[in-house]
Amino acid sequence: MLGEHHYALTATWTGNRGTGTSGYRDYDRSVSLRIEGKPEVLASADVAFRGDGARWNPEDLLLAALSECHLLSYLHACVVRGVVVTSYVDDAVGTMRQQGNGGRYESVTLRPRVTVADASMVEDARAAHDDAHEWCFIANSVNFPVHHEAEVSVG
Structure with a gap:
């Protein structure tokens, strides 16, 4: 690997x-x-x-890549920490600023809502987001900040 x-x-x-x-x-x-x-x-x-709003655009795809990479890295971090995740939903947002004919993303904020199996897992579930951020290939490849506003609940 x-x-x-x-x-x-x-x-x-x-x-x-x-x-x-x-x-x-x-x-x-x-x-x-x-x-x-x-x-x-x-x-x-x-x-x-002048694009087609029914199709994916490069900005959507970059946001999706960051969100999915964090999700997959997070699930792995939870396994390593002994956290059982039963649900994960991320409402990610990004800000891009146009500059002349170009532009750039200024930041992305991931807002994962995670449900874990037991209250004893909440602290490790929160810490696993730091692991995921460190391990995410895509977040490590961009030159703008990727923030996390995670919520962890028990269900």
């Missing part, structure tokens, strides 16, 4: 309306993302950038 890992996908622009990129309003931002053996992801630009 340790070592170098490689990932590959094919991103295909499908938004040529017949005249290519002849003008800013003359093309669609539709993209298909494919990885062999996985369902196709239909993507676009954010609506603010």
